[in-house]
Amino acid sequence: xNLDRYRNLFLQYLSQKVExxxxxxxxxxxxxxxxxxxxxxxxxxxxxxxxxxxGKSAQSLDAAVAIEMFHNFTLIHDDIMDSAPIRRGKETxxxxxxxxxxxxxxxxxxxxxxxxxxxxxxxxxxLLQLFNKTALEVCEGQQYDMDFETQNGIELNQxxxxxxxxxxxxxxxxxxxxxxxxxxxxxxTENIYNFGLNLGMAFQLQDDYLDVFADAAxxxxxxxxxxENKKTFLxxxxxxxxxxxxxxxxxxxxxxxxxxxxxxxxxVALFNKYNTSEILKDEIENYTRxxxxxxxxxxxxxxxxxxxxxxxxxxxxxxx
Amino acid sequence: xNLDRYRNLFLQYLSQKVExxxxxxxxxxxxxxxxxxxxxxxxxxxxxxxxxxxGKSAQSLDAAVAIEMFHNFTLIHDDIMDSAPIRRGKETxxxxxxxxxxxxxxxxxxxxxxxxxxxxxxxxxxLLQLFNKTALEVCEGQQYDMDFETQNGIELNQxxxxxxxxxxxxxxxxxxxxxxxxxxxxxxTENIYNFGLNLGMAFQLQDDYLDVFADAAxxxxxxxxxxENKKTFLxxxxxxxxxxxxxxxxxxxxxxxxxxxxxxxxxVALFNKYNTSEILKDEIENYTRxxxxxxxxxxxxxxxxxxxxxxxxxxxxxxx
Numbered sequence: 001x002n003l004d005r006y007r008n009l010f011l012q013y014l015s016q017k018v019e020x021x022x023x024x025x026x027x028x029x030x031x032x033x034x035x036x037x038x039x040x041x042x043x044x045x046x047x048x049x050x051x052x053x054x055g056k057s058a059q060s061l062d063a064a065v066a067i068e069m070f071h072n073f074t075l076i077h078d079d080i081m082d083s084a085p086i087r088r089g090k091e092t093x094x095x096x097x098x099x100x101x102x103x104x105x106x107x108x109x110x111x112x113x114x115x116x117x118x119x120x121x122x123x124x125x126x127l128l129q130l131f132n133k134t135a136l137e138v139c140e141g142q143q144y145d146m147d148f149e150t151q152n153g154i155e156l157n158q159x160x161x162x163x164x165x166x167x168x169x170x171x172x173x174x175x176x177x178x179x180x181x182x183x184x185x186x187x188x189t190e191n192i193y194n195f196g197l198n199l200g201m202a203f204q205l206q207d208d209y210l211d212v213f214a215d216a217a218x219x220x221x222x223x224x225x226x227x228e229n230k231k232t233f234l235x236x237x238x239x240x241x242x243x244x245x246x247x248x249x250x251x252x253x254x255x256x257x258x259x260x261x262x263x264x265x266x267x268v269a270l271f272n273k274y275n276t277s278e279i280l281k282d283e284i285e286n287y288t289r290x291x292x293x294x295x296x297x298x299x300x301x302x303x304x305x306x307x308x309x310x311x312x313x314x315x316x317x318x319x320x
Numbered sequence: 321x322n323l324d325r326y327r328n329l330f331l332q333y334l335s336q337k338v339e340x341x342x343x344x345x346x347x348x349x350x351x352x353x354x355x356x357x358x359x360x361x362x363x364x365x366x367x368x369x370x371x372x373x374x375g376k377s378a379q380s381l382d383a384a385v386a387i388e389m390f391h392n393f394t395l396i397h398d399d400i401m402d403s404a405p406i407r408r409g410k411e412t413x414x415x416x417x418x419x420x421x422x423x424x425x426x427x428x429x430x431x432x433x434x435x436x437x438x439x440x441x442x443x444x445x446x447l448l449q450l451f452n453k454t455a456l457e458v459c460e461g462q463q464y465d466m467d468f469e470t471q472n473g474i475e476l477n478q479x480x481x482x483x484x485x486x487x488x489x490x491x492x493x494x495x496x497x498x499x500x501x502x503x504x505x506x507x508x509t510e511n512i513y514n515f516g517l518n519l520g521m522a523f524q525l526q527d528d529y530l531d532v533f534a535d536a537a538x539x540x541x542x543x544x545x546x547x548e549n550k551k552t553f554l555x556x557x558x559x560x561x562x563x564x565x566x567x568x569x570x571x572x573x574x575x576x577x578x579x580x581x582x583x584x585x586x587x588v589a590l591f592n593k594y595n596t597s598e599i600l601k602d603e604i605e606n607y608t609r610x611x612x613x614x615x616x617x618x619x620x621x622x623x624x625x626x627x628x629x630x631x632x633x634x635x636x637x638x639x640x
Contacts, residue, residue, distance in 0.1 A: 026463040143346040
């Protein structure tokens, strides 16, 4: 895979684009979060997609930076809302500085993301309109996520919409932007978007799965989601299928503050009783299959399709 | 003046554009703040400017809504940062809901502002680029303002830059957008921008003046700025001119929490000793004169120029 090449290309470009502006208290937190690292998955997808559709990756660098800036804007503000102290092993912006600095430098970072599109001419408006639509969906997804914390009786389709908005649409948008910049036709830009959307869903649902079952082979569950009472696919599906008695048990387990390992064991036993991990695995496969179908529909050469398929596999096996 | 006509046109259009979206917790605060009222100065300026330059005001309605949305986004986030409980006589968003709701619905409102430009075609990119530049300056202005709270030795030019970014550039941008939509030529769009910039400066400096001297004729000062230790033009200029002894006095008055009226009287006595109110009045006149000079340079008919001049007078005499 060429992912490292794209990543290096991106990182080199990013380092030129992260300006040391004035006032310091506004721009230092922006520089800080953009240099925190991470897989740079979204910008890599912009470059890869542009390449696959016959464009020059260099042309898509500005859009890649915009997407990464937007993603980091959401991290700064989400971390404030979640009172999260740590991000990528380092202090979060609001922890290192303060909430006000986090709010304002997040705002500025969102605006800087918009500014990154300046270099585009005939694709300027389509890129901006896609960006607007996605940015709004990501905000809506975050609000649904916060609402769910205090809401009972969340339905599975609501949960799927939330993770779609919070995660999948930005993956899809990164890919579609690369295609737009490469002047791909409308059908292709839509199919690559749907590829990203389905892959993003599979990826996020696999997170739910791995959190509980990743180390199951070693007889031990980390299960941070269960400990934090997160209403993931497994929890919602289990509530949907469980007897009234088991429903009460699950609710009670999610409201008590008891011994973590004991709680995890009891919750997992309920998940297993209703086969929710198998249902989740089916769902993940379903989304992955849909994603791969979108690849088949693309009017690109076999090499390009292979790259997308290999990418999907690597992403799902978490080797990226 | 036709200001009421513009305002009514705007309010009617705004009521159609404020959607009741989902999730409620994201869109209700947006609807709430957009309906809080206010003079609607900025959107009125967009419509008026478009009209004066021979465009149809109706064409500039979307930009007017964008500017008003942006302004309200800054109000939501600024009120969080300032812990302000009241805005236009009603609870602020973060007080009525909570800080997280304020952060997120502010973010969504900024994105909605960007979306408002969708209806523009050949002016889309110039409008967006102007919007980006201004939005970033407004954030920088807010950061300077927060920095100044804990900073000593602020120079007058730093203060002027701060109020320019925090207030004047958005007034200027509102006017320039109307001109861009009306297809005014480059010289005119720059002159109307500079008119707005100078008028915005005069307007903001007059705020500094009126806070202390508005009711001086009645022998009584409200002087909220002095009570809150705000470093306004008067304070900075006074420090610049004062003897070392008076400097210390002023610093001490601004750090003590003593009887409000006694403090105000002593501070005003120092302001008067160094003639700062006269210096400030000169500065306001200076900016107003510069603004009117920009009007003279415009290639519009006399009626248009008269409208801008009357508007300036009404604004400065606070009859708008």
